[in-house]
Amino acid sequence: MQTARTLIIIPTYNESENILELIHRVFAETPKAHLLLVDDNSPDGTADLADKAFGEDARFHLLRRTGARGLGRSYVDGYLYALQEGYARVVQMDADFSHDPRYIPMLIETSHSADVTLGSRYCPGGGVEDWSLHRVMLSRFANFYVSRVTGLNVRDATSGFRCYTRYALEKIHLEQIVSNGYAFQVEMTYRAKEEGLSIVETPIIFTDRRQGRSKISRKVLIESVIMPWRLRFAMRAARKLRLAQLDQK
């Protein structure tokens, strides 16, 4: 497996308890891949900690964001970095061990035959472990809701453990992305579909975070309720426009 041109993007906000072990584990799974931490100026010093431990390692890269914090914006900055630096694909994952690094090779392998690879909790072989009933219900409902409203026929559109090829990132209009929280994953998936990119799901077992606290806010939840409708109506408007343009020809 060729991983030298893979960039693993990890967004962080206050992950000092997880980050060093996670980076060790990621490099153990994929020694040739490079890793980019996109840190939102974490008050707990996550970025400094990682930089001190891995700053000398040529595979380690650090993007320190300033200004408004945001998960979606952090991913986009990471993707732009990957495009600029010439990587062939990106893998993105959380820093809290919910996403087990052992799945990275499988995501990379699958990305050789798919533009977008989703680490999926809800396809055969996938699942969740140690999650409260409340989180399970919320996630299940979110996926049901998203697929009903947008018509996206993927099983785990909100998964944050995924792989994009360079081609996929170039096709998706990153500058047009508007959402920032869970809805960000949905919007990326939706735009991928609209661009005709191939999307494949491979099973993962998702576990609850090991240390630290979730940063998911009420604002993020509200956004994830509204965004599927925005995508649906934006798509309709775009189709109408295309049809009108065809009529004129």
Ligand SMILES: Nc1nc2c(ncn2[C@@H]2O[C@H](COP(=O)(O)OP(=O)(O)O)[C@@H](O)[C@H]2O)c(=O)[nH]1
């Ligand atoms: N750069 C950046 N990372 C974030 C932000 N919010 C959360 N993260 C990271 O995104 C990942 C998922 O966040 P988490 O709080 O675990 O969300 P949850 O798993 O849905 O509860 C973790 O690696 C967080 O450190 C943010 O505003 N900026």
Ligand SMILES: [Mg+2]
């Ligand atoms: Mg988490």
